Amino acid sequence: MKYKDYYEVLGLERSASQDDVKRSYRKLARKYHPDVSKHADAEDRFKELGEAYEVLKDPEKRAAYDRMGSDWRNGQEFQPPPNWDEGFEFSGAGNEAGEHADFHDIFEKMFGGARGARGAHPRQRPFDARGEDHHAKVLIDLEDAYRGAQRAISLQMPVVDPQGHVSLETRTLNVTIPKGIRAGQHLRLSGQGAAGATPETAGDLYLEIAFREHPRFHVDGRDVSLDLPVAPWEAALGAQVTVPTPDGSVEMTVPAGSAGGRRLRLKGKGIPANPPGDLYVILNIVLPPADSDAAKAAYDAMRQAFNFDPRAHFYR
Amino acid sequence: MIIVKETTTTTYLQGQIVDENVEFTLVELSRVSGASEEELTLWVAEGVFEPKGERPQEWRFSGAALRRVQTAQRLAHDFQINAPGVALALDLLDEIDLLRSHVKRVRRT
Numbered sequence: 001m002k003y004k005d006y007y008e009v010l011g012l013e014r015s016a017s018q019d020d021v022k023r024s025y026r027k028l029a030r031k032y033h034p035d036v037s038k039h040a041d042a043e044d045r046f047k048e049l050g051e052a053y054e055v056l057k058d059p060e061k062r063a064a065y066d067r068m069g070s071d072w073r074n075g076q077e078f079q080p081p082p083n084w085d086e087g088f089e090f091s092g093a094g095n096e097a098g099e100h101a102d103f104h105d106i107f108e109k110m111f112g113g114a115r116g117a118r119g120a121h122p123r124q125r126p127f128d129a130r131g132e133d134h135h136a137k138v139l140i141d142l143e144d145a146y147r148g149a150q151r152a153i154s155l156q157m158p159v160v161d162p163q164g165h166v167s168l169e170t171r172t173l174n175v176t177i178p179k180g181i182r183a184g185q186h187l188r189l190s191g192q193g194a195a196g197a198t199p200e201t202a203g204d205l206y207l208e209i210a211f212r213e214h215p216r217f218h219v220d221g222r223d224v225s226l227d228l229p230v231a232p233w234e235a236a237l238g239a240q241v242t243v244p245t246p247d248g249s250v251e252m253t254v255p256a257g258s259a260g261g262r263r264l265r266l267k268g269k270g271i272p273a274n275p276p277g278d279l280y281v282i283l284n285i286v287l288p289p290a291d292s293d294a295a296k297a298a299y300d301a302m303r304q305a306f307n308f309d310p311r312a313h314f315y316r
Numbered sequence: 317m318i319i320v321k322e323t324t325t326t327t328y329l330q331g332q333i334v335d336e337n338v339e340f341t342l343v344e345l346s347r348v349s350g351a352s353e354e355e356l357t358l359w360v361a362e363g364v365f366e367p368k369g370e371r372p373q374e375w376r377f378s379g380a381a382l383r384r385v386q387t388a389q390r391l392a393h394d395f396q397i398n399a400p401g402v403a404l405a406l407d408l409l410d411e412i413d414l415l416r417s418h419v420k421r422v423r424r425t
Contacts, residue, residue: 026395033394035387036409038416133348135386150328176328184383187331188338206348207331208383220417 006052006065014066018059025053129197137208140177142217142224145271146247148179153207175207180273182222183211217246222277223270225263229286230254235262243281245269252281260285338379342367345377351389358399359388364406 007014010024031037032045039045055061136155144151152174159169173192181187186206193203211219218225228243238256242249243266252266262283270277290296332338346353357372359365365385367375377385387409388402397405 029394033391035390036405130347174326174328176330178331178333181333186334186379186382188334189329189331192329204348206334206382218420220421225421 004048004051006056009048009052010056012056018057021053021056021062025049025057029053130201131194131196131203133203133206134193135206135208137210139210139212140181142211142214142219142271143246144177145179145181145211146245149177151175151177173205180271180276181209182271182273183209183219185209214246216244219271222273222275223280224277225280225282227284228281229284230258232285232287235260235283235285243279245279254283258283334379334382336378336380339368339376340379340382342372342375342377345382345385348382349385349389351385351392355389355392355399356385359385359402362399362403364388364399364403 007016010016010021010028012020012024016024028049029046032039032042032049034043034046037046055065134157138153138155140149140151143149152172154170154172156168156170158166160166173189175187175189178187186208189205189207191199191202192205196202216226224246226243226245228241230239230241233239234241234254235258236256238258239254241252241254243252245266250266250269252264254264260283264281264283266279266281268276269279288295290299340348342353342356345351346356349356351359353372356365360367360375365377365381367377369375384406388406391397391405392402395401
């Protein structure tokens, strides 16, 4: 197991007061909360912060953690000294937080495991025999939303054994991705959540959909956009061009006299939701290189043909 | 010679998109989102969510609101934000999303 410096995670000195711990956690949690932050590693950072705070905010756990000494470095191989927890009485049951899954090894080993998964809501419902609903995020390709698809999706779930140890269990589900689904929407799979008292009362599984980054297409709600390179003469004189869409190609007219950056709308060629979105084609004028005598002559002919000063408006 | 032909068929689960066509009652939304009924009621009073129906027992929430409800639930729990704070945070997040998509669009052109 690797040592984890909880003080470093929270940006604190070992002498920090309990108020410092709280203040620092709050500040960093706001910065890295996955609902707020766009940092790529926000989710991991937030979990790490939660784990560090869980230990340092509690004077008993903090004292136990401190007793391991301060000479360890982050990530160093580490075994807690034998009986490190001797003489410590933990007043809490150790699972009052009930929301941070995937705790780091060191945390599991020292402070016990039994914590519910974030997203599953362990609540007392004595009269409700229905199983809990489960939630997971899945990444799909934009093409799948255009055509619909059948995909095998692997989900990892923390499972608590009778001794209270947590392990990750992988479960693979074959799921039909319905045509027209959008990022941020949920797909509900009935009866795929936690088991209930009877098979009919099993909870549901909610898959929150997100798209993988696409090298060509950008998605905004149900609309999709695409940069389309065009030659200067295509933009100036108009042209008939073939435009790729996530579901095959379409023919499109570039109107004569188009400027670079012009947005052309292909109605209904966005995500085929109800109503369907649009596909926006953004013209990107690409200049051919002047790398031959003929090309240079052509540019020179242009220079002579136009009385054109691109900076004309600069000095007026 | 006997040819044994093995066939395996994979069944694919059919899900339902939780969109405007899906409605949740207060009790259902509480179960799905993990937010308590009291919290949801406070958020409705703040105008964060606008269910159809008059009284809480008659409320029907649009499935399209699920993601926002979950964000509200996480913000409320992780930061101990009260209902007006959640309302403000969600409005600001919406605005940030909008601005980010504008920025992306402008950068690409």
